[in-house]
Amino acid sequence: MVFFAAVVAHFAVAVLALIGLRRRPVIAACAGLVVLAGTALVVATQAIGATSAPRKTIEWLPLLGFNFTFQVDGFAVVMALLVSLLGFGVLAYSIAYFEHDATFTRFVGLFMAFAGSMIGLVLAEDLFTMFIFWELTSVWSFLLIGLHDKSEVARRSAVRALLTTGAGGLCMLVGIGLLQNQFGTTSFAQLREAAPTGTMASVAASLLLLGAFTKSAQFPFHFWLPGAMAAPTPVSAYLHSATMVKAGIVLLARTAPIFGDTGVWRWWVVLAGVITMLIGGWRALRETDAKLVLAHSTVSQLGLLTVLFGIGSPYATYAGVAHLVAHAIFKAGLFLGVGVIDHELGTRDVSKIGAARRSVPVSVVAIGACLLSMAGIIPLFGFATKEKALVALLDAEFGLVGSIALWGIVAGSVFSVAYSVRLLHALVRTPNDSASHDEHHAHHEASALVRSTLAAPVVVAAVVSLGFGFAASTVGSWLVSPSSALDVKAVSKLALWPGINDALLISLVVIAIGAVIGWKAPLEDNSAQQPQGERVFDAVYDATIAGAKRITAVIQPGSLPIYVGVTLLLVSIAPLSATFVDGFGSLSGLTSGTALEASVSIIAIVLALGVAVLQSRFTGAMFLGGVGYAIAALFALRGAPDLAVTQLLVETLTIVVFLLALRAMTRITARPVARFPQITRMFIAATVGIAIPLLALAARDARTAPSASQEYFARSVDEAGGRNVVNVILVDFRGFDTMGEIVVLAIAALGVANLVRAAEQHRRAAISVKEVAGS
Amino acid sequence: MIKSKILEELIDRWLTKVGTLVAIFITFRGHNAPGGGFAGGLILGAVFVLQYLAGQQPTIRRKPILNPERLLGLGLLLALVTTATPLFVGGAPLESYIWSITLPQIGKVKIVSSTFFDFGVFFVVVAVVLMVLTFLGTRGGAISHEPTDGAG
Numbered sequence: 001m002v003f004f005a006a007v008v009a010h011f012a013v014a015v016l017a018l019i020g021l022r023r024r025p026v027i028a029a030c031a032g033l034v035v036l037a038g039t040a041l042v043v044a045t046q047a048i049g050a051t052s053a054p055r056k057t058i059e060w061l062p063l064l065g066f067n068f069t070f071q072v073d074g075f076a077v078v079m080a081l082l083v084s085l086l087g088f089g090v091l092a093y094s095i096a097y098f099e100h101d102a103t104f105t106r107f108v109g110l111f112m113a114f115a116g117s118m119i120g121l122v123l124a125e126d127l128f129t130m131f132i133f134w135e136l137t138s139v140w141s142f143l144l145i146g147l148h149d150k151s152e153v154a155r156r157s158a159v160r161a162l163l164t165t166g167a168g169g170l171c172m173l174v175g176i177g178l179l180q181n182q183f184g185t186t187s188f189a190q191l192r193e194a195a196p197t198g199t200m201a202s203v204a205a206s207l208l209l210l211g212a213f214t215k216s217a218q219f220p221f222h223f224w225l226p227g228a229m230a231a232p233t234p235v236s237a238y239l240h241s242a243t244m245v246k247a248g249i250v251l252l253a254r255t256a257p258i259f260g261d262t263g264v265w266r267w268w269v270v271l272a273g274v275i276t277m278l279i280g281g282w283r284a285l286r287e288t289d290a291k292l293v294l295a296h297s298t299v300s301q302l303g304l305l306t307v308l309f310g311i312g313s314p315y316a317t318y319a320g321v322a323h324l325v326a327h328a329i330f331k332a333g334l335f336l337g338v339g340v341i342d343h344e345l346g347t348r349d350v351s352k353i354g355a356a357r358r359s360v361p362v363s364v365v366a367i368g369a370c371l372l373s374m375a376g377i378i379p380l381f382g383f384a385t386k387e388k389a390l391v392a393l394l395d396a397e398f399g400l401v402g403s404i405a406l407w408g409i410v411a412g413s414v415f416s417v418a419y420s421v422r423l424l425h426a427l428v429r430t431p432n433d434s435a436s437h438d439e440h441h442a443h444h445e446a447s448a449l450v451r452s453t454l455a456a457p458v459v460v461a462a463v464v465s466l467g468f469g470f471a472a473s474t475v476g477s478w479l480v481s482p483s484s485a486l487d488v489k490a491v492s493k494l495a496l497w498p499g500i501n502d503a504l505l506i507s508l509v510v511i512a513i514g515a516v517i518g519w520k521a522p523l524e525d526n527s528a529q530q531p532q533g534e535r536v537f538d539a540v541y542d543a544t545i546a547g548a549k550r551i552t553a554v555i556q557p558g559s560l561p562i563y564v565g566v567t568l569l570l571v572s573i574a575p576l577s578a579t580f581v582d583g584f585g586s587l588s589g590l591t592s593g594t595a596l597e598a599s600v601s602i603i604a605i606v607l608a609l610g611v612a613v614l615q616s617r618f619t620g621a622m623f624l625g626g627v628g629y630a631i632a633a634l635f636a637l638r639g640a641p642d643l644a645v646t647q648l649l650v651e652t653l654t655i656v657v658f659l660l661a662l663r664a665m666t667r668i669t670a671r672p673v674a675r676f677p678q679i680t681r682m683f684i685a686a687t688v689g690i691a692i693p694l695l696a697l698a699a700r701d702a703r704t705a706p707s708a709s710q711e712y713f714a715r716s717v718d719e720a721g722g723r724n725v726v727n728v729i730l731v732d733f734r735g736f737d738t739m740g741e742i743v744v745l746a747i748a749a750l751g752v753a754n755l756v757r758a759a760e761q762h763r764r765a766a767i768s769v770k771e772v773a774g775s
Numbered sequence: 776m777i778k779s780k781i782l783e784e785l786i787d788r789w790l791t792k793v794g795t796l797v798a799i800f801i802t803f804r805g806h807n808a809p810g811g812g813f814a815g816g817l818i819l820g821a822v823f824v825l826q827y828l829a830g831q832q833p834t835i836r837r838k839p840i841l842n843p844e845r846l847l848g849l850g851l852l853l854a855l856v857t858t859a860t861p862l863f864v865g866g867a868p869l870e871s872y873i874w875s876i877t878l879p880q881i882g883k884v885k886i887v888s889s890t891f892f893d894f895g896v897f898f899v900v901v902a903v904v905l906m907v908l909t910f911l912g913t914r915g916g917a918i919s920h921e922p923t924d925g926a927g
Contacts, residue, residue, distance in 0.1 A: 118811075641809035649817035653904060656824050660911040664827040719875040722806035730811060731889040731896075732871050739858055742899040746847050749903040753844070756910040 002046070002058065003072055004125055005081075007041040011114025013270055025105040029095050032112045033088055039119065040084040047077040053127060053485070065180060068132075069187060071125030074481030078321065079122035079250060082328050088241045089457035097343065101566040103147050107232070110147075114140035119242050127186040128174045130251065131169070134215070135246050138165040144239060145231045157227035160537055163518040164224045168214025172251075175207030186648060189260050205259040206635035208251065208458055210269055214250025216302045219275040222235040225532025226283070226295040233339030236291065236388045241298045241331040249302065249324065252309040253317070257487050260312025267311025270401050273407030276303030281415025281576040285422060290348040291339045294331070297419055297692070298373065301327050301611075304412055307405050308389055313491035315392035320485040322476065325383040326468070330373040330382060333461025337367035340454045351523040361640050363455045364427055366462035371427075373465040375420035376413065377506065381468035381475070383507075384494045386413065390503035392492075396615025410506060422521045429523075501502035561676050565684050572687045573770060575695035597637050604630035612685070615668045616658070642726040798872045802846050803890070810891035816900025823901075827908050828835035843905035850898025858890040 013035050017028035046054070053073035060066050072080075075232065091111060098104035114137060121133035139162075146158030151597040179188050183194045183203070194203070212218070217225035226241045237246070259265045280300030287293045306319030306328070340363045342348050343358045357364045373382035392415075393406040468475045475492025483490040496505060593601075606624040614620045628651030636644035712725050712733055728739050798819035805811025861870040872888040 024903055257810055266843055313861050466821070483881070489795075639911060641816070642811070645809055645814050646817065647812060650820060653817060654826065656828075657911065660907070721871060721872065724805060724809065724811070726809075727805040727811040727893070728889075730813070731806075731892045734866065735858065735892060738853055738896060742851065742854060745899055746851055747904050749847060749906040753906055753910045 003054075003070060003119075004044055004058070006035070006122075007116050007120045008043060009035045009038070009433070010112050010119065012351075013448065014109045014113035014116065016109075017105060017112060022105050025098075026095060027104070027107050028108045029091055032091050032108060032115075036084045036088040036115060040081055040088065042081045043077055043084065046072060047074070051740055065184070065186070066128050066694075067126070068124075068242075069126035070120075070129065072123060073125075073485035075250075075321070075483070075485040076123050076255065078325065078479070079246075080119055080484040082325065083115060083118045083122060083243050083248075086238060086328060086332050087111075088573050089460060090234045090242075090332065090336070093237075093339070093454060093457045093528055094232075096450040097232065097234055097339060100452060103232075107144070107147060107234070110140050110144050111234075114144065114239060114244070118247070121247055125188055127179065127188070129192075130254075131173060131176055134172070134211070134247060135166075135169050135773045137247060138169060138215075141228070141239050141244055142169075144235045145228045147232060147235065148230075150232065152154040154230040157224075157230040158540075160534065161224040161228050163541070164537070165214050168211045168221065171207045171213025174213070175204040176225045178204040178207070186252050188258070195263060196258065201259065201262050202264060205255070205262050206268065208255055208259075209265070209272075209657060212248035212599050213272055214248070215251070216245050216306065216430070217299050218248070218272045218303060219279060219304055220533065222276050222299045222737075223325070225538060226292055227534060229289075229291050229295045231290070232349035233335060236295070237332050237335030237339070241294070241335055242328040245298065245302055247306075247308055248326070249305045249320075252306060253320065256310050256312045256317070258516060260569040262308075266311060266398065266401050270307055270408070272705065273303040273306035273310065274404060274412070276300065276306065277304075277408060278415065278536055281412055281631075282417060284419040284693045285415065287526065288350050290334070290341070290353055290423065290426070293350065293371075293419060294334050294338060295414065298331060300412060300415060301331070301374075303391070304409060304767050308392070311393075311396065311398065311402070313392060313396040313398070313567065314483075315492055316389070316486050317487050317490040318384065318479065318483040319388040321479050321486075321490075322388055323382075325375065325475075325479070326381045326385040326465070329461050329468070330370040330380075330465050333370040333458050333465070334367060334374070336461070337363055337370065337458040340458060341367075341757050343454060350423065352430045354424055354598060360451070360455065363458050366455070366458045368427060369462035370612070371420045371464055372605045373469070375417045375509065375511070379466070379469045379496055380664070381465045381472065384469060384472040384476070384496055387503050387507060388492070388494055391498070391501070392628050394502055410510060413507075413510045414514045414517070417511050418518035418521065421518025422513050422523070425519055425521075426523055440628040447626070451590070465751050469496060491769075536616075539607060540761060544722060559676070561681070565676070568684055568688045572691035575691045575698070576687070579694045597634060600630050600633045600637065604634075617662050617665060617667060621655060621658040624658070625651055628654070640726075644725070645713060747769060783829050784827050787869055794825075795819060797820070798897075804892060805893060806887060806890065811901055812896030816897040817904070818868055819897075819901050820904030823905060823908060827912055843902045843909060845901035846898055846905065850895045850900075850902055852895075853898065854892050854895030857888060857895060860888075 010032075013028065013032045016031060017025065021028040021031075026569060053071050053076075055069070055071040057467050058068040060068055091108075094104075094107065094111070098107060108430040116142060116667035117133045117136035121130055121137060133267070141160035142158050145161055146154050176186055176416060179191065179196070183191060185191060185194065193635050201739055213220045214224075217223075218366050224246065229236055231240070256265075256269075277300045278296070280296045284293050284296035284300060288295060301323075305320055305324055308316045308323060333505075336349055338353075340360055340504045344359050345352065345356055347354060373380035376382045376386035389409060390406075391404065393409060396402050396405075398405070422744045473496070476492070480491050480496070481490075489710065573660060604627050607623045607630065610623040611620050611627065614623065628647065630649035632644045632651060635641075635647055709725070712729055715733075716722055719732070722732075782875050798815045800815075801810035801818055802812050802815030803810075805814065859867050861872070862868060866872075874886045874888075875883060876886065
């Protein structure tokens with residue numbers, strides 16, 4: 001399937017960039033451009049004239065019902081086109097943006113990996129498939145936000161974004177599990193047929209919503225997105241405005257037809273969307289960093305999209321698809337445009353960016369066009385889509401919740417006009433201090449090629465916003481297929497001039513109020529405090545870490561006797577309780593040994609008692625070794641030479657290790673501490689001493705199936721070519737166990753090495769502290 | 776520490792060589808008679824312990840073994856490769872393959888693929904003993920000679 005090949009090609013370029021072409025990132029980027037353009041071409045040619053949506057399932061875990069299912073319907077096509085075309089523009093831009101930046105290699109690799117995951121996400125026809133790519137995009141986003149890993153701010157923001165979206169992803173996984181369990185499918189189409197209702201469906205839908213809200217930065221998870229602006233401009237433009245944050249919207253779009261009428265769904269999405277729209281709009285009016293203004297405006301616009309897709313009305317869905325396209329175009333253009341200004345002036349402060357219109361006039365005009373589209377001014381594309389949204393909500397009949405949605409969007413639109421106008425004001429105004437401009441300009445003598453590469457995508461975005469606006473009816477007809485893929489009734493059209501109606505009048509009022517607020521809004525603001533959401537997140541995060549430390553301090557007190565005591569007690573519980581339930585094993589076997597065996601056993605018992613009684617550690621270790629040798633002798637007498645040899649050797653080496661360790665300890669055993677007194681120790685010892693023999697006796701009588709060794713004897717020579725069945729079991733029949741054991745051995749050895757190294761370091765540090773104190 | 780020159784000579788000249796040979800022999804022999812990689816590794820480990828007790832660095836052919844971690848990795852890798860290789864030719868993990876070849880002078884020799892796995896175990900065990908000796912013995916010892924402070 002050609003689409004799957006496209007996804008794989010993205011990852012191939014990513015691997016190439018990260019491994020093969022580390023020193024030539026530009027070549028890797030060009031390969032990426034080819035893949036992105038090719039994907040766009042394939043998607044476009046496949047979509048034109050397609051009568052049915054091609055579908056493909058790749059089996060992964062068929063027994064569990066987990067498969068990768070892709071379907072290329074209209075909505076998938078438009079999303080895939082956005083992802084690949086915007087990706088193309090942003091990647092081309094980034095070649096110039098990252099000139100002389102050593103992180104470009106990593107950027108290209110992660111960027112392509114992200115683009116591939118995003119294509120997979122939008123093509124997914126199954127919640128589970130979507131989840132896999134969903135989580136992948138979270139990981140790439142984390143790595144891209146933290147691209148400049150030396151920066152504390154970038155790292156913290158990356159962690160916030162990852163934990164927030166990751167937590168939402170886990171909720172979503174639980175929701176998917178519930179649906180799979182209840183309805184036996186995770187496919188969108190099949191779920192729609194199943195028409196889930198009832199408590200379980202509501203719970204599952206709410207969990208999916210949590211996933212969507214965290215990913216698309218909806219209240220109360222809106223805080224991570226502005227933080228993610230620590231990433232370089234191309235990352236912000238692509239992931240955090242145009243594509244990744246739309247993943248939650250995609251999920252809403254796909255699931256709203258399924259859950260739209262279930263319980264709390266509509267209230268949830270409308271309230272979250274409206275609150276987000278207002279909070280984002282308010283913050284966008286106050287920020288002084290142009291990039292943060294855009295970030296908050298993205299949050300606000302995502303709120304609008306959440307309402308449109310989530311409310312579950314066909315016209316709103318159509319308006320949502322249209323506005324999603326409009327937003328992706330103008331917002332990518334705006335982010336890249338702010339990047340151009342930043343590159344030129346070295347500042348993004350809204351009170352200073354006015355200086356840019358002398359040095360990069362073309363870009364500034366393009367930014368202005370994108371801003372007008374964002375404000376919803378005729379004849380830009382944003383006007384047509386915003387009108388459609390208002391008309392859809394005026395027509396929808398959802399009672400109170402519908403009114404909240406409508407007036408929420410009207411208020412949100414006032415904000416979006418206001419922050420757009422505020423940025424326009426900033427661009428046309430002559431800044432107070434023109435000195436800063438010259439000063440920064442000296443640092444940025446970029447070549448003409450670099451500057452035009454940077455400006456090109458911004459101009460393209462502006463031209464497309466304008467062109468789509470004039471061609472609104474044509475573009476509107478293209479969008480019928482995508483929206484009807486979500487909801488068969490969602491067939492409508494767009495128009496540049498809809499005629500005079502209620503929506504137009506509302507728009508005029510909105511624009512008038514918004515323009516006044518935006519023009520009057522101060523550019524030099526003030527409230528440079530950390531947003532509430534971030535502070536709440538940090539408080540929860542810090543409290544979690546502190547709680548974990550407290551729990552660790554309780555269950556890992558660092559006392560060896562307590563560890564051993566707890567472990568031994570727990571080991572004893574199982575055999576003791578089993579014995580009380582199933583009765584005792586018979587004692588008959590106890591007299592079956594020979595006199596020699598009996599005398600060796602007595603020696604072992606005496607030596608073991610000695611270990612318990614003796615004060616000197618050295619003698620104790622020797623006696624313990626003696627016990628081991630006696631056991632080895634018993635093995636030999638009972639006809640187990642392999643065990644005997646191994647036991648003998650291990651015992652010898654153990655004594656040596658004991659002696660090495662004893663050199664660092666006191667000569668006699670320490671006195672029992674108060675919280676772990678002698679009597680407790682004796683109790684534990686007695687419990688273990690009773691439990692283990694009981695287990696041995698019971699185990700001997702418990703056989704219900706023939707001994708496994710018979711089978712091994714029969715197979716040993718033929719299948720494994722060995723006559724020593726013990727060894728054959730170790731290296732062949734149960735070789736996996738051996739593999740695990742040697743890994744454990746290796747880990748133990750590395751643990752010893754690291755403990756000693758750490759102690760050495762500690763000692764060295766202590767000495768140097770002492771020297772400093774002495775001198 | 777053993778200060779006797781004669782003992783040192785004895786360990787160096789005889790025990791080391793014989794012990795190494797015995798260890799390898801036991802490992803090979805394991806498939807048909809008592810022994811195997813675990814026992815063989817422990818025997819070679821015991822040889823190094825003797826060298827250590829004689830006050831010497833663990834050596835092979837008089838060259839000190841500086842990096843037991845590498846031996847550890849080698850052993851794990853060998854065991855892992857033997858485990859995984861049958862997967863690539865359509866077998867089960869750790870499935871045994873038996874080859875018979877005829878060598879000049881020696882005659883027919885049967886080679887079983889699991890022998891490689893056993894040598895992986897052998898190397899891991901030797902490396903573990905060496906690491907314990909190096910870290911707890913040589914370096915850990917240095918800690919104990921440090922006068923304990925804190926109380927004073």
